[in-house]
Amino acid sequence: MDAAFALEVFDKAPYITVSFTRADGTPYGVPLSLARTDEKTFYFHCALEGDKLDCIAANPKVALSAVTKCAPTVGPKDGSFTLQYKSAMAVGKAEMVTDRDQKIEALRAICQRFLPKHMNAFDDAIARSLERTAVVKITLTKPPTGKRKQYDKQGEEMKYGRME
Secondary structure (H helix, E strand, O other): HHHHHHHHHHHHHEEEOEEEEOEEEEEOEEEOOOOOOOOEEEEEEOOOOHHHHHHHHOEEEEEEEEEEEEEEOOOOOOOOOEEEEEEEEEEEEEEEEHHHHHHHHHHHOOOOOOOOOHHHHHHHHHHHHHHHHHEEEEEEOOEEEEEEEEOOOOOEEEOOOOOO
């Protein structure tokens, strides 16, 4: 599936798993609450120190993955046990956000995505916690890709990007 499909999956996923590489070369993957601000920019927030930031300092390359519409099912035509899903993957470069205004705007995007009905409390939250919150920007280095397994109303698998 194309980049637009993949971005839609990322936007709808309750979390996105970000995979990092530790300084010793071992993998470290963690589900995070990311917000996207354009076709290739994602943000997340975290503590001012910890595994994620250590990984970024050692190797800023990251991979993102997400799954939505995940439902075990029996294939309508052949009775096979299968899974319907929509998924997305992307690769990018992570970096700390140090500019105060950019950090606030990134946090605003995160709050708008996950707590849109509570934006009236945003300024107070920023005043309380901005200095003790790290913000990381992930810039995609290639367009994201998506995959899916989905059946149409007639029980035919929708292959090769076919939409209903």
